[in-house]
Amino acid sequence: MKKSAFLGTAVAATLVAGASFAGTLEDVKAKGHVQCGVSTGLVGFAAADANGNWDGFDVSVCRALAAAVLGDPQAVKFTPTTGKTRFTALASGEVDVLARNTTWTFSRDVDLKFTFIGVNYYDGQGFMVPKALGVSSAKDLDGATVCIQTGTTTELNLADFFRTNNISYEPVPIETNAEAQAQYLAGACDVYTTDASGLAATRATFESPAEHTVLPEIISKEPLGPLVRHGDDQWADIVRWTLNALIAAEELGVTSANVKDSAMSAGKNPEVNRLLGTEGNLGEMLGLSADWAKNAIAAGGNYGEIFERNIGEKTAIGISRGLNAQWTNGGLLYTPPFR
C-alpha cells in the first residue's frame, strides 16, 4: 500500500519501475522484459552501437535469459552501470540481474548479500606492457607507473602483489577503460593492468597490437559471473540454469543452427531431450515453459558460439578458450547434469 501511495504522489509514475523483493520472476513477466545491468562499455563484453543496440558476451547472457523467461531475446533492457553504481542498482531492484564482468568474491557473496549464480568467464588480472619496455616478468616492474581501472578488485590485487614482492610502483587510478587506454598508449603509464580478458579486448583495438605484450603472470583469480539478489531462489535458479543450459548445450553439441531441428529435439540422447524439453518437465520445475532452454540457445547460440562470436579467436579481440574451454577439452566449464 505504501508503495502504491508513493507511486501516486510521484510526478512521473511511469518512471517508477516497481520492484518487489519477493518474486522477480512474476515481476519480470508482468513488465514484459528483463532489466539487465551491464558495464558502460567494454569492447566484446558490452557495448552499444550507433543505434543503441547492445551487443557483447555479457549482453548475450542477458538475451538468453530473456529468451528463456519470456521467449523473446529482444525483451531485455540494459542499464549501464559503473563500478560504483552496479551493486546498488542490483540491491535496490533497479536491475533484475547484473551481468557486468563482476568478480565472485566472498564478501560480495556473503556481506553484500548477492547470489552469484555461476561463472561465465574465468579470468585473472594480468599486465600489459609495450614490447619496447623490455620487461618479460611482472617482477621486473620495479618503479613502473601502472594504470588501473578503479572500482574493481584490481587495485587491491595490485597493491597486494607489489607489496608481497616488495617492489615499488606508481598507481594511476582511472575511471574508464577508454581513458586508461589513452594514457597507456601515450606512454603516461608503463603498464596497464586489468582482467586478462579486458587486456586482450583493449589490445585488440590498438593500431598495432603486436607491439604490446601481456605478461605471463596472472596475479589473481577473477571468476566473472552474473549475479542476482539474495533471497529470491527461484529467480537465482532460473538465471543459474539458463547459463548452465548454454554451457551444457555446447557440451552436448546443441547449437543455434540445429536447436530448432525436430531431429535434435526428439533425438536419442535423453539429456538433450530433457534440456530441450521434449522429455521430462524441467521447465515446469523452474516455473517456465518447457522450451525455455531451446529459446535460450536459439537466442544467441550455445556458450561456445557466444564466445566465438563476441570475443573468440576469430574476432578482433582474439581470446583463446583457455580456462573457459569445456572440461572435456581441459577447461573449467563443467555444468551439473540436467536431470
Added chain:
Amino acid sequence: MSTLSDPPKEGFKISQLIYDTRYRSMTIQVIALILFLLAVGWLATNAARNLAELGKPLGFGFLAERAGYDINQKLIEYNSDSSHIRAAFAGVLNTLLVAFLGCLTATVVGVLIGVLRLSKNWLISKMMTIYIEGFRNVPVLLWILVVFGIMIEVTPPPKAFKGENPEAAMTLFDSVAITNQGVFIPRLSFTEFGWGYIIALLIAIFGIRWITKKAKAKQIETGIYPHTFLYKLAAFMVPLLACYFISNVFTKNQDRDFLVRSSGQITTLADMASADERFDYCLVGGNAGSLKGLSVLEEAGVTVRRKKFVTEKGALSDFSKEKCNVISVRESEADEIMAQSRLDKLGTDGTISRTVADFTTGNNIQVDTPELTKKGIPRFEGGTHIRNSLIALWFALSLYTAAFIAETVRSGIQAISKGQTEAAAALGLRSGRIMSLVVLPQALRVIIPPMISQYLNLTKNSSLAIAVGYMDITGTLGGITLNQTGREMECLIILMAIYLVISLTISGIMNWYNERVKLKER
C-alpha cells in the same frame, strides 16, 4: 495606533492559536517543526529498515579496517596496510592541497586577466574577453579532461629522455623534467633543524613589518618615505642566514651510519658494492641526512633502489618489517636500534648489521634533483613529483575560476568612479600606480564577497578529481573505499560532512577578512 488600550481580558480559546497574531507564529513554527521532524524521521526509519534488510546496519567500524589499496600522492605516511580512515585523511590533505594551489593561482591569473581586460590595447582586451567567455561557457569537467589530455598527449614520455640523442631534454639547467607521467622538480631537503627556518621566516616577516611601520611613522612625521629596501633585505636575509650557519654547526659533524639487513656479512660500503643482493634504501623525503646517505652509497658504487617515506618513523617501521633493507640514521639512533634489534632477535635470520661509513650529514640544506634512472624502466627519480592529475586539476580549476574572478575584478574596477582615477592622474600618478594605490584598494571591497564564493566553488569543484584519478577525498573515501566496502551510507555521510566543514571554514575565514577590509562605517 494613537490610543493604546489593553486587549480585553478573555479566557484562552483554541482558535486563538490560529487567529490571534500573538500565537499564530508560534503555532506555525510548531507545526513546521513537527512536519520537519516527521519527514526526517520517515527518511531515517526507511533508511534503517532498508539497511537492516540488506544486512548492513549503520556502523563506522569498517573505517579502522585495512584499506588494501595504494594512493600515489600522499602527504602523510600511508601504505596499503593502513586503515580506511588514514586513506580518507590522505585524501583530505590532497583536496586541501589542490584547493589551496588552485585558489592562489586563480586569484593571480584572475586579477591579471581582469585588469588586462580593461587595457586600452585592443588586441589584449579582446584576447582576454575570448579567454573569459571561452572558459566560463564550457563545463569545468570538460576543461579538466582537456588539460589532462594535453598533459598526456603533448608532453614526452620518460623514455624520450633516454639515449645518446634524446628526443626530449630537461629544462631549467637540467633540473626540471616535464614528462607525461608528471613534472619533476628539485626538492629542498633539510636536517632535523628544518623548523628553525620557519622561526627565522617568522622573525623576518615581523622585522619587515616593523620596518614598514617605522617608515610610515617617519613619512607622517617628515613627509618623506625613507628608502627601506636595504633594511628590509637585511631583515629578511639575516635570520635565515643565521639559522643556516648555526644549524650547520650542529649538522656538519653529525655522524650517521647505515643499518643494513642482509644475509651476508656487511660491514663496509665495499661489502655492499660487491654483495650479490638487491638493496632498497629507505629514503626519508625532505631529510638532508637521508639524502646524503643516498649519495654516499651511490658514490661508493652501491646500486640501491629508493623507497620513499614521508617521515623517519615511517621509514624505520618499514625497515623493521623488512620492506626495505638499508637505512641511514644518526649514530646515537643506530646504537639504540642495534641494541633493540638484539633484544627483539630481529637479526637472527638475516642480520641487521651496521656499516661504518664514516659520513656526516653535512650541509643542512641539500637539493634533491630529479634524474633519469639508468637501469630498468625509464623514469625519473628524486625531487618532487607533481603528477598529471594534480596539474590537470590545478590548472583547469585555476583557469576556469580565474575567468569568473576576472569578471569580478573587472566589475569591481568599473564600480570605482572615474573621478577617482582622474583625480589620481591629476596628482601625477602613473597608470600602474593609479591602479595599485587608488583603484584596486577601493575595488577590493566590492571584489571580496563574490571572490569568497568563487573560492568555495573551486574547492567544491576539486571533487571532480575523480575524473582524472587524483586521489582526493572523493577518490579515496567516496571512491575506492566506498567501492571496496560497499558502505555507501557511511562513506557519503562522512564525505559530505568533510566538505561542509571545509566550506564553512573557508567562508568563515574569508568573511572575517572581509569584515577587516570593509569600509568602517561609524
Added chain:
Amino acid sequence: MTNSSNASYVRTEMLGEKPAPVGQTGIIRWFRENLFSSIPNAIMSLVALWMIYLVLSHVLPWIFQSSWNANSLKECRAAIKEAYGEGTHGACWAVIRERFLQLIYGFYPSELYWRPNLAFIGMLVALAPILFNKLPRKMLGFTALYPFLAFWLLWGGSVWLPFMIITGFVLGYVAFTMLPHYIGTLGATIAAFLVPVLFWLLLAGPFASGMQSIADVGLEPVESAKFGGFMLSILIGITGIVMSLPIGILLALGRQSDLLIVKAICVGFIEFIRGVPLITLLFVASTLLNYFMPPGTTFDIILRVIIMVTLFASAYMAEVIRGGLAALPKGQYEGADSLGLDFWQSTRLIIMPQALKISIPSIVSTFIGLFKDTVLVSIIGLLDPIGLSTNIRADAAWNGIIWELYGFIALVFFIFCFSMSRYSMYLERKLQTSH
C-alpha cells in the same frame, strides 16, 4: 591700429585645412592608438600576436585538414594521410557525422525524434512570454501546461497520467479560490494542499485506468535508459531549474522570515546544499536515494538525479531570490502593508512579481551554471554527452578518439551558454534603464 589689415605681418586669409598626418588617420591611427601607444604596449601586442599565431597555426590545420567521410578511426587517419600527406594530424570529424544524432538524442528511438524536437520547440514557446514581456500574457497558460506536455511527449505512455496530475492541481486551485467563503483562508490553504494529494492518492489511479480503458490515448512509451546526449543535459537542466523555482521561493521567504524555527530549517538546508559539491549529491542519487524510500520502492536513475539536482538548484535559487527580495526598496513592503494586505497577499501580488523580475538575470546565470554542471552525471554512468564520448570510444571503430568529441561538446555548450549569458546581459541592461 585702424588699418592693421594693411600691415604685412598680419595674416589676411586663413590657410586651407590640411588633412591630418598619415600617422594620425585611418587604420594607422587605429593601430597606433590601440596597439602601439607605448613601448610596453607594443611589446604586449607583439607577444599577443605571437601567441595567437602559435595557437592558430596548430589548431587551424587540425580543424581543416580533416576527414568527414570514414567509418572508423583507422580509415579516417588513412584518408587524411592520403589527402594531406604524411605526418598531418587532422581531425576525424567523421565521428561527429556518424554519432551526431546519438550525441544529441542518446539512444532515443530514431523514429520518435519528433517528440523531443516538439518538446524543445514547445519549451521555447513556453519560455518566450517569461523572457520577453512584450508577448501577450495569455501565452502564460501554455507555459503552465507545458511541463506536463513535455513530460508526456518525452516519456510517452498514457495521456491520462499527466491529465490526472493537472486535474489535481486544478482541484487544489479551485479549493483555494472557492473555499475561503466557507472555511476561512487558512482552512482553504490547507485544503488546497490536501485535496490534490488525496486525489492523487485515492482517485487518480483508478480514474486514469478507467479512462484508459474507455479512450486509449497515448504515445509509445520510451524508457529513460534511452535518454542521453544533449537532450539529457537540457532535460535535467531545465527540469532542475523549473522545479527549483517554487522551492527556492519558499526557502528564500523562510530565510527572510521572523519565525525562528522555520528560518533555522531553511538556513540549515541552504547552507548544507551549498556547502557540498554536486557530485556528492549525485552519488546520493545513484547509490543512496532508494534507501530513504519505503522498502521495495525503486525509481529511475534519471528521476533520482532530477530530484537531487532540483534540491541542489533550489538552494542556489533561494539565494538568488533572497538577493531580489533584498534589492526591493523598503517602500514596497511598507506600501503593501499600508494597503492592509496580509503576508501572502503582499508576497503574491506585490513583492514576488518585482523580486522575480529583478532576479531573472541571476536566475539565467544560475541556469547556465546548472546546465554546465549536468555533465557531472557522466560520472555516475548516465549517457550525457561526456558519458557518450566514453561510450563511443569503447567502440572498436572509434577507439582512441578524444579531441574531436571534446571539441564538439565544448562548442555546443559554448553556443548554448554564451547565448544565454548574452541574453542575461541584455536583460540586465534593460532592467537598469527602467529604473
